[in-house]
Amino acid sequence: MEAAFLTFVFVLSIFLGFELISKVPSSLHTPLMSGSNAISGITLIGAVASVREGNTTVAIVLGVLAVALATVNVVGGYAVTNRMLRMFKKKDKREAE
């Protein structure tokens, strides 16, 4: 039953994703890609939850690696997207700087 519920969430999210993303203009496709890439780093929370007390050494190594790599994805992804988007300016604003 739980599997069916998760699938339900999955299918609805796919439709939502198509609706949202098809409205993004092509000029913003690079930030869209790096920003959505950062969202895919959400595995981080799964990785964090997997590092429990009393884990075997192998599980700890795997968990810490997953946490570190997912953090690179999340932190790096949002930071680089922010850096890019800061540069997108309209004409009148450019003169002001």
Place this chain on the structure above:
Amino acid sequence: MNIDLLVNLAYVVSAALFIFGLKMLSSPATARKGNLVSAAGMLLAVVVTLLNSDLDYRWIALGVAIGAAIGLTAAYRVEMTSMPEMVALFNGFGGIASLLLAWAEYHQTMNLTAFIAFVAFLSAFIGGVTFSGSMVAFGKLAEIIPSRAVVFNGQRIVNGLILLTAVCAGIAFSIDSASGYPIFLFIVAVALVFGVTSVIPIGGADMPVVISLLNSYSGIAVCAAGFVIHNNILIVAGALVGASGIILTRIMCRSMNRSLANVLFSGFGAKVQKAGDGPQGEVRPATAEDVYYILEAAGSVAFVPGYGLAVAQAQHVVRELGDLLEANGAEVMYAIHPVAGRMPGHMNVLLAEANVPYDQLVEMDDINSKMDAIDAAVVIGANDVVNPAALNDPGSPIYGMPIIEAHRARTVIVLKRSMSAGFAGIQNALFFGNNTRMYFGDAKASIQALVAEFKHADS
């Protein structure tokens, strides 16, 4: 109140923030705020996850510290021209995190139900392919490995067999996960190999498609990981990313008028047309001074940038020239082809870095409708995306691809290093047109020379 309920309610808020963030990306004016909203959603999700009991905080802190240090350093050091490599690299890290998560979960609880075992297989396999595929894409984009398509006989059969092996191993693993540890390791190995063999036959200029596709893989891997640990937020976030990658892939393929299968399997660009094939004619070279007189007299100028602009790092001098032309009374536009560069929207980011206002950037369809009225089209490091063969030569490999119709402008100025063919390996009739002047040299140095001519004329 029960902690578990609190955590799950916070996840709902996070999902809403991701959705708002993506919605705000639909306009350049709100995009930056949107990214911050999305980041806030991520922070909330991570913080509430820390409320779970029994977590080993020392190890978590270590992982987060290492990851954040690497991520921040990379994000603030990277040149805008290297953005495609950076995205490929981050994407790969996301993929391998999904693989490792599935592995860690399986290592703790060996006895999985068939359904969970199957999604664990998907998470590990897709995550592994995303990782090694992204690393190959990274290598090609950074030119650490040859960026052309690497093809050999029977490549498709080999890839088909690898994929079939993986699916069989996945089914065997799902049936009996309790004693399936060796199979799991085998799946991981096959995934890593398959990522390499499936991306290596794809050439440099098709990278926009590959990066988009790998982006969607990473999302799907996250979804599968969400099924493994029964977590809605992973499924929602993964599905959003997966959808975004699929849409970008479709847009890129449509902009090249090729099917996804053709991009992935054809080894496009591996063959180069022999000298002597294709259009021939007289080339009219121009000096900086000639080009200066053309531009000085032009009432409207459209720049058409391509990957060559990124290679030469010429975005800043182009903007300087654009400003001088505007001061001279000309209308200045930048015409952007959807697949110009090495990732979707690559040119927009470079020009934004050089402070070109985004209202001067014109999309392909809009510029084509007024191309006849444009006095000078300046093609900088673009080739296939302005090749008229796409419109009028049914025998050409790029026939049917929508192009920026620069040849219809009153004068075309093409900045190019040499007469070599473009990525598709075909000669370009544009270079031999009656209204075309070829301005040879490094794009940056050439434009600097033009800027100098304008400044000299002023003083």
